[in-house]
Amino acid sequence: MARPKRTCGARTCFTALRGFDSAEPAAPPLFGRGRARAGRGMDAASLTLKLLLIGDSAVGKSSLLLRFTDGAFEPSLKPTIGVDFKVKKMVIDGRAVQLAIWDTAGQERFRTLTPSYYRGAQGVVLVYDVTRKDTFTGLDSWLNELEIYTSKNSTVKMLVGNKTDKPDREVERKEGLQFARKRSLLFIETSAKTLDGVQHAFEELAIKILQTPGVWDRNAEKQRMQLTGSAAQQDKSFCTAYCTLA
Numbered sequence: 001m002a003r004p005k006r007t008c009g010a011r012t013c014f015t016a017l018r019g020f021d022s023a024e025p026a027a028p029p030l031f032g033r034g035r036a037r038a039g040r041g042m043d044a045a046s047l048t049l050k051l052l053l054i055g056d057s058a059v060g061k062s063s064l065l066l067r068f069t070d071g072a073f074e075p076s077l078k079p080t081i082g083v084d085f086k087v088k089k090m091v092i093d094g095r096a097v098q099l100a101i102w103d104t105a106g107q108e109r110f111r112t113l114t115p116s117y118y119r120g121a122q123g124v125v126l127v128y129d130v131t132r133k134d135t136f137t138g139l140d141s142w143l144n145e146l147e148i149y150t151s152k153n154s155t156v157k158m159l160v161g162n163k164t165d166k167p168d169r170e171v172e173r174k175e176g177l178q179f180a181r182k183r184s185l186l187f188i189e190t191s192a193k194t195l196d197g198v199q200h201a202f203e204e205l206a207i208k209i210l211q212t213p214g215v216w217d218r219n220a221e222k223q224r225m226q227l228t229g230s231a232a233q234q235d236k237s238f239c240t241a242y243c244t245l246a
């Protein structure tokens with residue numbers, strides 16, 4: 001039996017597997033189109049955004065995550081079992097942002113905790129493989145699942161057509177674009193193998209989240225209230241909804 005991929009690094013917040021909502025301190029609003037760059041040594045008060053990768057098995061979700069966070073590509077990754085989790089720090093328009101990215105299993109038999117994956121996600125990346133039409137025609141069922149588990153106004157969704165480096169394309173770019181337009185999704189094509197579009201995809205999603213009122217600030221407000229209300233009962237050994245990542 002295939003072993004789960006180990007994508008968790010030293011900065012992984014393991015309590016995220018019990019549900020990881022975002023929280024952030026008061027900060028000025030972001031105007032205009034954002035610019036992003038990778039960030040190092042940010043303070044613990046930076047904004048954390050939860051992103052989720054979903055889509056059929058073997059479309060390249062884990063490979064996109066590995067490429068984005070570690071700059072690596074593995075030609076023969078094993079299927080994800082359950083969920084993996086990685087963090088990437090960036091600076092967007094001068095603001096420190098941590099992307100907490102959840103990588104879910106595409107195989108149905110490994111998807112046992114679906115509702116908890118979606119909880120608190122501000123961004124969802126829906127991936128298909130441009131060389132497998134079935135992964136494109138199956139998108140509607142993923143969108144149905146999204147509708148069940150996320151609210152329309154609290155999650156920014158991006159459609160990603162991956163594996164553009166391969167010659168045997170079955171889904172044209174314009175088909176993906178049309179599909180995305182009809183359903184109000186952001187759209188980009190990528191190759192985890194060549195890096196094409198990968199950085200851009202995650203950055204655009206983060207920028208869009210920051211530009212969408214009510215997506216990233218609503219959870220923050222809720223979290224501030226919870227922290228105030230439960231200060232007396234805080235258990236330092238347990239990482240609550242907001243986990244600082246060293």
Ligand SMILES: Nc1nc2c(ncn2[C@@H]2O[C@H](COP(=O)(O)OP(=O)(O)OP(=O)(O)O)[C@@H](O)[C@H]2O)c(=O)[nH]1
Nearest residue numbers: 057058059060061062063075079080106163192193
């Ligand atoms: N040529 C090419 N191969 C890719 C690309 N992205 C992923 N792959 C390969 O496709 C296979 C499946 O990739 P994964 O990243 O494991 O796919 P996944 O969507 O995470 O699959 P599950 O964990 O089962 O949900 C692996 O062998 C990858 O090396 C790409 O952009 N180009």
